[in-house]
Amino acid sequence: MFFRLLTFWMPLTWLLFVTLCTVTAGWMPMPAPDIMDYDHQNALPGTVLIMPETTAGALPEARSRVCWLGTDAMGRDMLSRVIIGARVSLAVGVTAPLIGLFIGGLLGMVAGYFRGVTESIIIGFMDVILAFPGLVLLLAVGFYFGTHLWTLIPSLGFLSVPAFCRVSRAATLQLAGREFVIAAKMIGNNNGAILVREILPNVAIPLCVYGLIIMALMIVVEGVLSFLGLSVPPPTPSWGGMIAAGREVLGEAPHVCLIPATVLFLTVLSLNVLGDTLRGWTRPQ
């Protein structure tokens, strides 16, 4: 019971909490993530900030607020940045693997089911993608099309296609020889119907579980790319970008780096643990 709490309910709760935060971020009573305040740089978590009296007629209590997670090197509110930054991290982390899952899953199923020339072509194509250095692709895309979310997501999705293709091909190869697939052929189904009705529901389970693990990987990859300046450009917060920025003030204000790092760590850990748990549950028939 406790084990299940630890390996299933806690990761799930954390992921739902993060998702809820990103969705409702616009309605939260917090300052915008890009308002700079050079009077309060690197403020520690829990600092009470006294606002300068700029707004005439403002209520006295509105002049002070608590920075629950402190501020960063430019005096921007960390809580607000972490929550808004989750949008970029999750957008990349969820969408890119989904692209890979659909394209790779489909190609893998076709390759594993039809075998022969089709399989050779698809696997050859996947080998080409695998042999191509991913970083070079991302650099080239960033150079020609600019670094923003809509170039980052497709290129990361493209790079994750071979992994999904292999998982789905392996699962299909195993399933295609099983008697129920032969039985489906026996009663006169055509190949399309067998792929959709017999293979797909069985391949979907390992593919989705693997997708969770790739999601965790993609969130980390987004963070790594921030260090290289290949992720979303600076005014937009992302967890990776915050960690990269916080590294410069690691000595005097470690929280600027550690807070987004902790959130990222928990999210990645949750995805991995959840993926592992689900894999364990779905393995036996």
Add this chain to the structure above:
Amino acid sequence: MTETLPLKPRLETPNPKPETLLRVADLSVRIDTRKGLMHPVDHVSFSLASGRTLGIVGESGCGKTMLCRALIRLLPPGGHIVRGAEMRFNGVDMGALSEKSLSRIRGRDMAMVFQNPMTALNPVMRVGKQIGENLRLHTATARKDVCDAVVNCLRQVGMPHPDRYVDCYPHQLSGGMRQRVVIAVALCCRPKLLIADEPTTALDVTVQAEILRRFDRLQGESGMAIILVTHNLAIAANHADEVAVMYGGKIVEHAPTGLLFSRMRHPYTRSLMGAVPRLDAPAGEPFRTIEGQPPDLSNPPMGCGFADRCQYVRPICHRAAPPLTGCKNNNDHRFACFFPLGDGRD
């Protein structure tokens, strides 16, 4: 089936000899594997009439399953039927049919029951849906009537409380229940030929008898032909009209059941019978086995496949393969042996 389902129009061709449903001549199967070319089925010929049951017996690995899968043209990857084989089913030349025409015959005119009910059902699909799939493909059953038809099919194969089981997943059913579902899938369009590949091997004896009785009853009702593959000689003796003994990919003896069990001519058949444990044998007597190994299907011997294990072997047996020929006084009894039993010997 208690009620008649409206069937879609059949792929119709005139049936020249209505009494012969299936005629197989010179059927050979080759499979390309990494270890080389396998010869699991070698020049097999037989014919089967409607309403009759052909039992195919033989040890494991003698090509029984591959023969079944060749009949329904569902060979594993790398497998193919050697040219020159003739397969006529219901007046249609199966060898000349396109994949599309085949899919209209499979499942409705010719159906197969698989050996292992544990793997023959899709684990993520409700059993009702799996049966409904066949009905949907081959009959003009209206969508809303499919459920009733499925329940009917399950009742037909002896499923208790069929309405309760249609929404179950295969893992929620026992082996016997699953095999009933597999049989229901095969029988729901009332095929003319049922290929049952060791349908009861994975089941316990009581369920086994139950299911075979069902086959007999359904055969009596609908007049379908059954090919019953088994390695249990008692099942073949009780449920088949004629029995073919397979050895090393070939039919070595083929006769009406009574004749085969009383007057077997091929030494292999007798060894096979001799290997059946007997309850009336004196206690402590060791089980009788057939010495040696069955022939290697990837490198078939030139002569008779049984020569190395046969106690009546003579030099010619190693050099030439005996043809499957009819008995002098009874043409229905065919065997492939140069020196058959009963010719002056015991």
